[in-house]
Amino acid sequence: MQISGLDYLVFGVDDLVGAQRYLEDFGLAPVDQDETGGLYEALDGTGIILRKRDDPRLPEALSTRSMLRQQVLGVRDASAIDAIEAELAKDRRVTRLADGSIEFRDPLGFNLKVQITRRRPLDLPAEKINAPGAPAQRAANEIGVWEDMPARPRSLSHVVLFVPDMDKIVAFYTGRLGFRITDVLTGAGPFLRPAANDDHHTHFFIRTPEYMQGCEHLAFHMGGPTELMVAGSRFTRKGYQSFWGPGRHKFGSNWFWYFNSPLGCHVEYDADMDKHDDSWVAREAPSGPEASQIFLLQWREKWAPGGGPEGK
Amino acid sequence: MLRLCHIDDVPKGATRGFLPAPGAPRRVIVLWHDGQLLAYADACPHYRGGTPMAWRTDAYLSGDGRHLECHAHGALFDIASGDCIAGPCLGRRLTKVALHVDEDGTILVPDHVAGRGGSER
Ligand code: FES
Ligand SMILES: [Fe+2]
Numbered sequence: 001m002q003i004s005g006l007d008y009l010v011f012g013v014d015d016l017v018g019a020q021r022y023l024e025d026f027g028l029a030p031v032d033q034d035e036t037g038g039l040y041e042a043l044d045g046t047g048i049i050l051r052k053r054d055d056p057r058l059p060e061a062l063s064t065r066s067m068l069r070q071q072v073l074g075v076r077d078a079s080a081i082d083a084i085e086a087e088l089a090k091d092r093r094v095t096r097l098a099d100g101s102i103e104f105r106d107p108l109g110f111n112l113k114v115q116i117t118r119r120r121p122l123d124l125p126a127e128k129i130n131a132p133g134a135p136a137q138r139a140a141n142e143i144g145v146w147e148d149m150p151a152r153p154r155s156l157s158h159v160v161l162f163v164p165d166m167d168k169i170v171a172f173y174t175g176r177l178g179f180r181i182t183d184v185l186t187g188a189g190p191f192l193r194p195a196a197n198d199d200h201h202t203h204f205f206i207r208t209p210e211y212m213q214g215c216e217h218l219a220f221h222m223g224g225p226t227e228l229m230v231a232g233s234r235f236t237r238k239g240y241q242s243f244w245g246p247g248r249h250k251f252g253s254n255w256f257w258y259f260n261s262p263l264g265c266h267v268e269y270d271a272d273m274d275k276h277d278d279s280w281v282a283r284e285a286p287s288g289p290e291a292s293q294i295f296l297l298q299w300r301e302k303w304a305p306g307g308g309p310e311g312k
Numbered sequence: 313m314l315r316l317c318h319i320d321d322v323p324k325g326a327t328r329g330f331l332p333a334p335g336a337p338r339r340v341i342v343l344w345h346d347g348q349l350l351a352y353a354d355a356c357p358h359y360r361g362g363t364p365m366a367w368r369t370d371a372y373l374s375g376d377g378r379h380l381e382c383h384a385h386g387a388l389f390d391i392a393s394g395d396c397i398a399g400p401c402l403g404r405r406l407t408k409v410a411l412h413v414d415e416d417g418t419i420l421v422p423d424h425v426a427g428r429g430g431s432e433r
Pocket of ligand 2: 218
């Protein structure tokens with residue numbers, strides 16, 4: 001099962017205008033935007049599809065209030081879709097759409113679609129740093145930061161789901177869709193990556209009661225930690241609510257910064273995630289503040305020493 | 313008592329979040345409901361310690377305007393009682409904040425509201 005990752009996440013929201021503005025301010029580019037929603041793209045064309053909660057084009061909702069309506073997974077070619085269809089048709093309904101994509105549900109009722117990926121190849125440098133002992137990554141006179149430097153999400157990175165039955169969903173993603181488990185936070189759940197993606201995770205599952213089933217957060221990759229900090233600072237200054245971060249996770253090594261959203265879940269900037277292949281042996285650590293991050297910081301208004309002593 | 317805001321700072325039909333003191337860990341959410349001023353700590357009871365609920369400044373209402381909402385994972389709270397009626401903290405409730413309104417319309421809150429905040433249970 002050669003799945004390469006997430007192309008889109010589809011949401012049916014209550015406050016469409018608010019959500020549209022939110023995703024644009026987050027740094028995604030609107031495509032086909034109108035009063036019924038639109039696609040909000042990262043630089044590589046992956047992104048969020050937004051609709052009103054009652055839009056008839058949306059797949060059926062979960063029985064909880066979750067606004068996540070579908071995960072769209074990408075594969076390289078039609079034969080990969082055929083292989084997934086053949087496997088899944090053994091025990092569930094698989095619907096073939098006119099464009100050749102297929103739709104089905106996982107054992108917990110999350111709606112999935114598999115299509116030939118629309119992810120556009122990116123050709124962009126990573127954040128460049130200079131360090132003693134290593135060749136300079138920025139040439140002479142090439143500066144590292146400037147006030148209006150670009151800091152736009154490059155690619156849809158991962159989704160985190162609240163799942164009421166861990167065994168069932170893990171068996172399905174690993175056994176039927178070909179995902180690998182990269183690491184496990186005991187007490188929370190596993191990180192997974194699909195066979196054709198070397199990112200540490202495109203999925204993370206958190207065990208919860210049934211009434212919580214849904215989406216915990218989704219994340220976009222940035223070009224590096226500086227872009228993450230710049231994008232998050234700009235977003236904060238526009239009045240958006242930071243929830244956790246900036247910081248750097250241990251498992252995956254990715255930098256993170258989570259924000260509240262009108263999508264019923266957090267939306268995260270991430271950067272510089274570890275890559276893995278099949279020789280990797282999954283680690284395990286008890287979930288909690290220690291295992292979750294190597295450090296955690298908090299945003300504050302710009303300040304600089306100066307101005308002299310206060311209050312005589 | 314600490315000055316939180318003025319009664320004119322809270323328009324009918326909207327929610328406002330105010331810091332009870334500079335650097336306080338939690339805002340206080342103030343809104344009009346059925347002709348009464350209500351206030352809650354801006355601290356969703358889903359996670360330990362309570363976490364902020366708006367998705368942008370002052371945006372504490374659900375998309376349909378009928379509930380207070382935590383925009384971390386979409387928990388809904390009854391406006392009048394603060395009870396969570398759907399979402400991760402089902403069965404818990406927001407912490408009410410007692411308001412005192414002066415004759416000139418100044419809204420005051422107890423000092424402890426600016427201390428280590430949050431709600432549990
Ligand atoms: S933190 Fe409020 S619903 Fe999860
Ligand atoms: Fe994440």
